[in-house]
Each structure stands twice: as structure tokens, then as C-alpha cells.
Amino acid sequence: xxxxxxxxxxxxxxxxxxxxxxxxxxxxxxxxxxxxxxxxxxxxxxxxxxxxxxxxxxxxxxxxxxxxxxxxxxxxxxxxxxxxxxxxxxxxxxxxxxxxxxxxxxxxxxxxxxxxxxxxxxxxxxxxxxxxxxxxxxxxxxxxxxxxxxxxxxxxxxxxxxxxxxxxxxxxxxxxxxxxxxxxxxxxxxxxxxxxxxxxxxxxxxxxxxxxxxxxxxxxxxxxxxxxxxxxxxxxxxxxxxxxxxxxxxxxxxxxxxxxxxxxxxxxxxxxxxxxxxxxxxxxxxxxxxxxxxxxxxxxxxxxxxxxxxxxxxxxxxxxxxxxxxxxxxxxxxxxxxxxxxxxxxxxxxxxxxxxxxxxxxxxxxxxxxxxxxxxxxxxxxxxxxxxxxxxxxxxxxxxxxxxxxxxxxxxxxxxxxxxxxxxxxxxxxxxxxxxxxxxxxxxxxxxxxxxxxxxxxxxx
Ligand SMILES: *Cc1c(COP(=O)(O)O)cnc(C)c1O
Numbered sequence: 001x002x003x004x005x006x007x008x009x010x011x012x013x014x015x016x017x018x019x020x021x022x023x024x025x026x027x028x029x030x031x032x033x034x035x036x037x038x039x040x041x042x043x044x045x046x047x048x049x050x051x052x053x054x055x056x057x058x059x060x061x062x063x064x065x066x067x068x069x070x071x072x073x074x075x076x077x078x079x080x081x082x083x084x085x086x087x088x089x090x091x092x093x094x095x096x097x098x099x100x101x102x103x104x105x106x107x108x109x110x111x112x113x114x115x116x117x118x119x120x121x122x123x124x125x126x127x128x129x130x131x132x133x134x135x136x137x138x139x140x141x142x143x144x145x146x147x148x149x150x151x152x153x154x155x156x157x158x159x160x161x162x163x164x165x166x167x168x169x170x171x172x173x174x175x176x177x178x179x180x181x182x183x184x185x186x187x188x189x190x191x192x193x194x195x196x197x198x199x200x201x202x203x204x205x206x207x208x209x210x211x212x213x214x215x216x217x218x219x220x221x222x223x224x225x226x227x228x229x230x231x232x233x234x235x236x237x238x239x240x241x242x243x244x245x246x247x248x249x250x251x252x253x254x255x256x257x258x259x260x261x262x263x264x265x266x267x268x269x270x271x272x273x274x275x276x277x278x279x280x281x282x283x284x285x286x287x288x289x290x291x292x293x294x295x296x297x298x299x300x301x302x303x304x305x306x307x308x309x310x311x312x313x314x315x316x317x318x319x320x321x322x323x324x325x326x327x328x329x330x331x332x333x334x335x336x337x338x339x340x341x342x343x344x345x346x347x348x349x350x351x352x353x354x355x356x357x358x359x360x361x362x363x364x365x366x367x368x369x370x371x372x373x374x375x376x377x378x379x380x381x382x383x384x385x386x387x388x389x390x391x392x393x394x395x396x397x398x399x400x401x402x403x404x405x406x407x408x409x410x411x412x413x414x415x416x417x418x419x420x421x422x423x424x425x426x427x428x429x430x431x432x433x434x435x436x437x438x439x440x441x442x443x444x445x446x447x448x449x450x451x452x453x454x455x456x457x458x459x460x461x
Contacts, residue, residue, distance in 0.1 A: 008091060010253040012084040019071055022244040024279045024351060025237065026067035027286040030358055032237065032350035033325035035061075036312060041456055044322050052219060054229050056127040060238040069241060075126050078155055082111035082118070083245065087253035088417075092381040094401070101404035103397055104261070105417040106250040106277060107384065112178070115342075115387065115419030116273045117148035117233050120242035124231040125152035134227035135159025139189065139214030141269075142168050142341030142389070143175030144419060145233030150182035161228075163189040163217045167208035168341045171426045189214035196220050196318040210334045211345045216318025234270030235315065235324075235349050243276025250414065251280045261292060261414035263400055267392035268296040268305065268363070269342045271349030277416040278361075285360060294361040295400075296352065297392040299371070300440045302335040304328060304348045305356055305363035307446060311461035313453045315347060323454065326353040330449025336439040339368065339427030340388040346449065366395045367438040372431040374398050375421070387419035388427055 025031055034043035049058045060069065071079075090103040108116035128136050135158050140146030146162040153160035162184050169176060169188035176186045189209050190197040196216040200207065207213070215232070222230035233239065254261065264281055266274030274296055284290040296305055304327045314331040315321040326347045333346040348356075355361050375391035377398065378384070386394060397415040404411050421428070430436045453461065 006089050006257050006259070009086040009088050010256065011086050012249060012253055014080055014084070016252060017076065017079050017083050018245050018248040019076070020068040021071060021241045022248060022279050022283065023063065023067055023069060023241050024244070024275065024282055025064040027283045028351070028354065029286070030354055031064045032354045033312070035322040035324055038314065038319065038323050038454070051223050052230050054124070054127045054131050054133065054231070056130065057124060057238050060241055061236060072126060075122050078122050079245070084249050085110055087250050090382055093378060096377065096381045097398065097401050097405065099401040099405040100408060100410045101401040102410065102412045103401055104254065104259070104412070104414045106246055106414070107417045108246060108273070109384065109387070109417065109420035113144055113148035113151055114422065115144040115148065116243060116246060116276065117145045118151060119245050119276070120233060120239045120272065121145070121148035121152035122155070123242045125149065125156045125158055128229060128231070129156040129158055133158065133229055135161065136229055136231045137161040137163070137218040137222040138231050138233065139163045139165070139211055139218045140168070140233070141165045141211045141344055143172050143179070143423060144342060146179050146184065146186065147175060147182070149231065149233065150179040150184035153184065154182040160184040161218070161221060162186045163191065163214040165189055165209040165211060165214050165341065172423050175423045189217050191217060194220045196320070200317065207334070210317060212315070212317035212331050215316040216320055219316065219320060234272040235345065235347065237351060239272045240275035240279070240349055240351055243272045244279040246273065246276040246416065247279040247281060250277060254414070259412060260290070262411040263293045263295065263413045265295045265297060265393050265396045265400070265413065265415040267343060267389050267416070267418065268298050268348065268352065269389060270345045270347070271352040273416050273418045275349055275352055282355065282360065295396055296356070296361060296363040297396040298363060298365050299340055299343050299392060300365040300367045300438065302329065302344055302346070303365045304346065306365045308348070309450055309453060309461040310353060310357050311453050312459045313347060324350050326350050327356065328453065329446060330452045332452040333446070333449030339424065339430065339436070340371070340392065342387070342389040343392065364396055366392055367440070369431065369436050369438055371395045372428070372436065384417065385421050386417060387421040388424050390416070390418040393417065
């Protein structure tokens with residue numbers, strides 16, 4: 001069989017880095033619902049988004065029809081420093097599991113930011129620079145997005161202001177310093193430096209913060225400072241568009257060896273890596289050319305897909321951002337201090353939400369300690385120290401491979417290994433010391449979040 005000759009790492013050539021991003025929306029029959037203006041409840045027009053986002057990114061955000069978008073040459077130049085990323089056959093893990101399944105992973109941790117987020121950070125910084133802006137503001141949870149954006153802003157010569165969720169700021173001081181190496185200004189959120197931060201601190205003294213709070217602060221600073229716009233590392237349609245390089249490369253690598261995955265797995269925080277990884281495969285599925293099982297993996301502590309509501313909701317705690325129709329736990333939902341900081345967002349990409357709602361993909365929720373067990377099994381066999389976020393996908397991939405062991409099926413599994421875990425050693429330490437808890441929110445906990453979802457005609461859930 002051809003697969004016998006598959007090398008451990010499948011590398012593409014530099015010339016095979018995608019020249020265009022693929023916009024999955026072009027092939028969706030049911031398009032993701034438009035963003036709404038929270039005041040008028042009407043679909044947002046480009047002019048209304050212009051004070052918050054960069055012009056060209058707004059066009060990408062609203063474009064449901066163009067299937068392929070050229071990647072500007074300046075972005076391609078930087079992509080060359082760390083792309084193409086390898087697609088790796090997990091031979092050692094397969095052997096340890098004793099599974100007949102064939103496991104592949106697309107590894108996005110081979111850049112200093114340590115995750116896939118640089119793929120979109122570069123695009124967003126480039127368009128901000130092209131528009132002649134002074135700088136950008138953003139939030140960061142675990143710190144990977146802030147780091148990626150800092151790198152991109154340093155490269156394109158932009159000022160970068162990062163609001164970092166307080167629990168991560170405290171747990172990951174070295175992350176903060178990496179951002180400062182690249183010239184970013186980093187503030188723990190909620191902070192006293194914005195009106196919304198002061199209000200959140202007054203209402204919830206001692207809060208460890210959430211992505212939703214940090215987004216509100218970053219948006220406030222962008223809209224109240226001349227020459228600044230806000231950029232976001234996940235959730236948005238434009239981010240999934242940029243992340244399609246992951247899937248396009250993975251598919252090209254597998255195609256070289258005639259490999260077709262049966263199951264494609266990715267962790268889901270706001271949905272950007274998963275949306276990017278599955279993009280070309282989902283395109284085939286939507287066009288009725290091929291079928292794949294696609295699985296989103298989320299933490300049981302922040303279960304947007306598996307226990308959330310499909311409804312219009314705010315993207316931020318301060319309720320100043322547009323309304324997005326998505327699987328949501330409510331914008332006031334603050335998850336327990338889950339160690340996978342990048343998976344703590346209460347909502348989900350509107351694209352993936354629509355696809356999930358229409359039955360094109362599945363979702364599973366996994367518990368933290370089981371995730372770290374999988375992370376260590378992976379590290380000890382494959383060598384790479386995985387990020388806790390990525391390890392959610394590893395958990396699900398191992399579980400699928402173990403099912404194959406029972407049934408004897410030789411399925412081919414592809415999963416996204418989104419990043420490395422060097423800055424997550426406090427989480428690994430808690431795991432080793434038996435201090436990690438598997439807190440799963442009760443229905444009553446979730447109800448509090450659902451109660452905050454805006455109610456208006458057409459938004460029944
Ligand atoms: C941010 C992050 C995620 C989750 O974000 P998505 O937008 O859902 O991809 C996953 N893994 C890593 C390493 C991250 O940094």
C-alpha cells in the first residue's frame with residue numbers, strides 16, 4: 001500500500017505555500033447569519049464596522065461569495081519564514097496505542113509564537129499598515145494570539161496594545177515578556193485603564209478576567225484613539241479565511257501520497273484552527289464530492305457546541321460588540337480557571353456554528369485531566385510538547401484510534417496540532433501534583449449565562 005512509504009514528516013516545498021486563501025462560505029448553501037447592529041438589530045453595514053475594524057478586513061468579513069482570495073506578496077514573504085508547516089504521521093503514537101488506525105497531524109507550533117495564530121496576525125497587521133493606521137489593539141487569553149500579533153506588528157512596523165486575561169497574565173509572565181520583546185504594550189484585563197474595565201472590576205471584584213472582558217477593553221481603546229483599530233485572533237470569518245492555509249497545505253501534503261482522511265479532528269475555542277484545517281475538506285463535503293467525519297473538540301468546562309444555544313449573542317462581556325449568531329454560553333459566562341486558556345471563549349465562529357447546526361460536523365467535550373493524560377502520551381511518543389488547547393484534539397484522536405483498535409478498522413485520522421506548550425508548565429505542574437480539577441458547569445451555572453442572551457423577535461432559543 002502507498003501508505004507504507006509515507007515519511008514521518010511530509011514537507012511541501014516553499015513554492016507550494018498557498019497563494020490564495022479559500023473562503024469556505026462560498027460553498028455553503030446556508031450562509032452564516034450576518035452580524036447585527038445591537039441597537040437596530042439590522043445586519044451591520046461596512047460603514048458601521050469601519051470605526052472598529054480595518055477596511056479590507058471588513059470586506060473579507062462580509063464576503064460570503066468569493067471562493068479564493070489572493071494572499072498579498074508581503075504576507076507570503078513572511079509565511080516563508082515558518083511555512084509550509086509539516087504534516088506528520090504519528091507512527092510512534094500509533095505503535096504505542098496498538099491501533100490499526102493511521103494518524104496524521106498538521107503541526108502549527110513551529111514558529112516563535114508557538115501556534116497557528118501567526119497565520120492571521122500577519123494578514124491583519126498587513127491590512128492595518130496598508131490602511132495607514134498607527135496601531136492595533138487586541139485581547140489575548142492564553143497569550144498565543146498576543147504573541148503572534150506582536151510579531152506581526154513588529155514586522156510591519158505597527159504599535160500593538162494587548163489586553164491579556166488576568167489569570168493568564170499572572171500564570172504566564174514569560175508570555176508577557178515575549179510580547180514585549182516584539183514591542184507590544186501588555187495590560188492585564190480587567191484593568192482600571194478603560195471605562196468598561198473599571199465597571200467590570202466594580203461589579204465583579206477579584207475576577208480573574210475572561211476573553212469577553214478583554215475584548216471590550218481592547219475595542220474601547222481602539223475606538224477612542226485616533227489611528228487605531230481592533231483586531232481579533234479567532235471567531236471572525238476573516239480569521240477562518242486566513243487560517244485556511246492550514247487545511248490547504250495539509251490536503252496538498254496528503255494528496256501527494258494518495259491519502260484521504262476518514263476523520264478530521266480539531267480543538268475549538270473560537271473555531272479558527274478547526275475552520276482553517278477543515279476548509280478544503282469541508283468544501284468537498286459541501287459540494288457533495290467527498291464525505292468526511294469532522295469533529296470539534298471543546299473543554300467540558302466551556303462547552304459552547306455541546307451544551308450552548310444557537311442564538312444571536314454578544315461577542316464580549318461589555319455588550320458593545322456586534323451580535324453574532326453562534327453556539328454560545330452567554331456573554332456573561334466566565335468559565336472556571338481552565339488551563340487551556342485559548343478555549344475559554346463563550347461563543348463560536350458563526351461559520352462553524354451554521355455547519356454544526358446543519359449537521360456537517362460533530363462536537364465532543366472532554367475533561368481536563370483526560371486531556372493532559374493524552375498530552376503526555378503524545379509528548380512521550382511523538383516528542384513534541386503540546387499546548388493544552390491542542391491536546392484536546394489529541395485526546396479525541398486517541399479515542400478514535402482506540403475505537404479502531406476494538407473494531408479492527410484501519411481508519412485514517414487527521415488532527416490539528418495547533419501549538420506547543422512551553423508556556424503552560426503551571427498547568428502541567430498542577431496535573432502532575434494532582435491539583436487539576438475537572439469542573440463541569442451545572443445546568444444552573446449555564447442557565448445564568450443563557451439568561452444574559454439578548455431577547456428579541458427571531459432570537460428564540
Ligand atoms: C488560540 C488557540 C486555540 C483555539 O483557538 P481557535 O480559534 O479555536 O483555533 C487552539 N490552540 C492553540 C495553540 C491556540 O493558541
